[in-house]
Amino acid sequence: MKRKLWALLVTAVLFVGILGTITGLAAEAADSFRAGDVEISINGEAASVLSDLGKAENYYEAENCRHQGKEKVYVYKDFEISIYPIEEKDCINSIYFKTGDVETSEGISIGSTIEDMQSIYGEDYTQSKGVYKYKCDQFTLTFYSNKEGIINGIEFTSDKE
Numbered sequence: 001m002k003r004k005l006w007a008l009l010v011t012a013v014l015f016v017g018i019l020g021t022i023t024g025l026a027a028e029a030a031d032s033f034r035a036g037d038v039e040i041s042i043n044g045e046a047a048s049v050l051s052d053l054g055k056a057e058n059y060y061e062a063e064n065c066r067h068q069g070k071e072k073v074y075v076y077k078d079f080e081i082s083i084y085p086i087e088e089k090d091c092i093n094s095i096y097f098k099t100g101d102v103e104t105s106e107g108i109s110i111g112s113t114i115e116d117m118q119s120i121y122g123e124d125y126t127q128s129k130g131v132y133k134y135k136c137d138q139f140t141l142t143f144y145s146n147k148e149g150i151i152n153g154i155e156f157t158s159d160k161e
Helices: 002-023 047-053 114-121
Strands: 032-035 038-041 058-063 070-075 079-086 089-097 126-128 131-136 139-145 151-158
Touching (some): 038 089, 047 079, 114 131, 114 139
Antiparallel strands (some): 032 038, 070 079, 079 089, 089 151, 126 131, 131 139
16 A cells, blocks of 8 residues: 555656646746847847847837837837836837747747747647747747748737736
């Protein structure tokens, strides 16, 4: 009887350890990516990033439902950055990849497959109609895909209120 309990306990501990490893992958996703020599982090201060990136191809402002004040959107060739004011500083609220010329810190870009994504980030996501969302520490990492399972959009979104 003791031997069976011991075996059951060891099996349970191993199962929880394996499950923790699989589900913990998304939480380990980096909150940043590199555009050339510039590191861009979700929730990071925007001033130095915008200065280092140089002039955007396009810029516009819109009312923001989540944050006080207007959201500022800077459109670059390969990505868009959305900025919001918090405590008198502009912070990066979202990053949207537009082309396959930029990638997440873990190496996923537009044109990668859902299988590539799963091998890097695991399967602890919510999915609806080709949209895969990983809840990470203070941000959500979203992958948009087509019917063929090819990623055609990537977005980092702040979870800070």
